Amino acid sequence: MKMSEGVEWALHSCVNLAWSGPDRAVSAARLAAWHDLPAAYLNKQLQALARAGIVTSTPGPRGGFRLARPLDAISLMDVVAAVEGPEEAFRCAEIRQQGPGAGAPAAHTADCAIAHAMTRAEMAWRRALAAQNLDEIRQQAERQAPEAPERLRAWLAAR
Amino acid sequence: MKMSEGVEWALHSCVNLAWSGPDRAVSAARLAAWHDLPAAYLNKQLQALARAGIVTSTPGPRGGFRLARPLDAISLMDVVAAVEGPEEAFRCAEIRQQGPGAGAPAAHTADCAIAHAMTRAEMAWRRALAAQNLDEIRQQAERQAPEAPERLRAWLAAR
DNA sequence: GCCCACGTACTCGGATAAGTGATGTCCGAGTGTAGTCGG
DNA sequence: CCGACTACACTCGGACATCACTTATCCGAGTACGTGGGC
Numbered sequence: 595m596k597m598s599e600g601v602e603w604a605l606h607s608c609v610n611l612a613w614s615g616p617d618r619a620v621s622a623a624r625l626a627a628w629h630d631l632p633a634a635y636l637n638k639q640l641q642a643l644a645r646a647g648i649v650t651s652t653p654g655p656r657g658g659f660r661l662a663r664p665l666d667a668i669s670l671m672d673v674v675a676a677v678e679g680p681e682e683a684f685r686c687a688e689i690r691q692q693g694p695g696a697g698a699p700a701a702h703t704a705d706c707a708i709a710h711a712m713t714r715a716e717m718a719w720r721r722a723l724a725a726q727n728l729d730e731i732r733q734q735a736e737r738q739a740p741e742a743p744e745r746l747r748a749w750l751a752a753r
Numbered sequence: 754m755k756m757s758e759g760v761e762w763a764l765h766s767c768v769n770l771a772w773s774g775p776d777r778a779v780s781a782a783r784l785a786a787w788h789d790l791p792a793a794y795l796n797k798q799l800q801a802l803a804r805a806g807i808v809t810s811t812p813g814p815r816g817g818f819r820l821a822r823p824l825d826a827i828s829l830m831d832v833v834a835a836v837e838g839p840e841e842a843f844r845c846a847e848i849r850q851q852g853p854g855a856g857a858p859a860a861h862t863a864d865c866a867i868a869h870a871m872t873r874a875e876m877a878w879r880r881a882l883a884a885q886n887l888d889e890i891r892q893q894a895e896r897q898a899p900e901a902p903e904r905l906r907a908w909l910a911a912r
Numbered sequence: 913g914c915c916c917a918c919g920t921a922c923t924c925g926g927a928t929a930a931g932t933g934a935t936g937t938c939c940g941a942g943t944g945t946a947g948t949c950g951g
Numbered sequence: 952c953c954g955a956c957t958a959c960a961c962t963c964g965g966a967c968a969t970c971a972c973t974t975a976t977c978c979g980a981g982t983a984c985g986t987g988g989g990c
Binding site for chain 1: 934935936937938941942943944945
C-alpha cells in the first residue's frame with residue numbers, strides 16, 4: 595500500500611501558493627521548477643485540486659493556479675481525497691460469499707465484520723487528516739525556515 | 754492508494770484457522786477452496802503470516818498452517834503489517850530539498866512539517882488497527898452466522 | 913507376527929510470468945498581451 | 952495621437968506511452984504416511 599507521490603507535491607504546492615500570495619497566479623511550470631518536479635505531471639495533480647475546489651485555475655498568459663480559499667480552510671484530508679480519490683484503501687470483496695464457505699444469504703445482509711473493523715480504523719485515519727489544516731503546516735514550516743516565503747516570492751518575481 | 758486483497762484473505766483465513774481448531778493443520782489449498790480463491794497466491798499471503806510469526810507451517814502430508822497463538826493475541830495491525838509490509842503509506846521524498854526551493858541545509862535537520870502531519874494521521878490509523886484483535890472479529894462473525902464454524906469443520910472433515 | 917526400508921503423494925517455499933494502476937510525456941483549445949495598422 | 956484588429960506566446964486540460972507493483976502461476980525441496988519385503 596503506497597500513497598501517490600502527488601499528495602506530497604500537492605501539499606507543498608498549496609503552501610507555496612499561499613506564500614506566493616493571493617494576487618498573482620502561479621503556473622504549474624513555476625511550481626514544478628521550484629522543487630525540480632516534472633511539470634506536466636504536477637499539472638495533473640493541480641487539476642485534481644482544481645476539480646476539488648481547492649485551487650482555481652486561469653488560462654492564458656499570466657495565468658496559473660491560486661488558492662480558492664485560505665489555508666486554514668483546507669485540511670490534509672481535502673488534499674488527499676482530491677489527489678487519491680475518495681475510495682477507501684480497504685475494499686471488501688465479500689469473499690465470504692464465494693465458494694463452499696458462502697453461508698445463508700441472510701447472513702450477508704449484515705456488514706462483514708472484517709470490513710467493519712477495517713473501515714473503523716480508516717475512519718480514525720481520515721479524522722486525523724481532517725483535523726489538521728494547511729495553515730498549521732505553513733506555520734511549522736516557517737518556524738523551521740523563516741526565510742522560505744520571501745525566497746519563493748523573490749524567485750517568482752525574477753522571471 | 755489501494756490495500757492488497759491479500760489482507761482480506763489473510764484475515765478470513767486466520768478466523769477460519771481458529772474455527773478449524775488447533776489440533777489439525779489446514780493446507781493453503783483447503784483454505785483457498787473454502788472461499789474460491791487462487792490457492793497458490795493465498796499460499797503466498799500465508800507465508801507472509803508465517804514469517805511474521807502469526808501462523809506456523811508444517812510441510813508434508815497432513816501438513817498446512819495453524820495459528821501460532823490465540824486469536825485474541827493477534828491484532829489487525831499484525832496481519833496488515835505482515836501482508837502489506839511495515840512501510841508507511843506516505844513516504845516523504847523530501848522534495849523541499851530539490852531545485853531552487855532547497856533552503857539552507859540546516860533547515861533539513863528538522864522533520865518536514867508535511868511528513869510529520871501525515872505520519873501523525875497514519876499513527877492514528879495504526880493504533881486503531883492495533884486496538885482490534887481477531888477474536889473480536891470472530892465473535893461478531895459468529896453472532897451473524899452461528900453455524901459457520903461447524904459448517905467449516907464438517908467441510909474440512911469430509912475430505 | 914513384527915520391523916525396516918522404500919516409494920508415493922502431499923505439503924510448503926520461492927522463482928517465474930501477466931495485468932493493472934501509478935507515473936511520465938505530449939499536443940491541442942483557449943486566452944490575455946503586445947504590436948501594428950488605419951483613421 | 953488614439954483605437955481597433957491581428958498575431959503571438961503562454962496557460963491549462965486532457966489524450967497518449969512507460970514503468971513499477973500487485974496479482975497470478977508454476978515447479979522443486981522436503982516430509983509423513985502407507986506399503987511391501989525380509990526376518
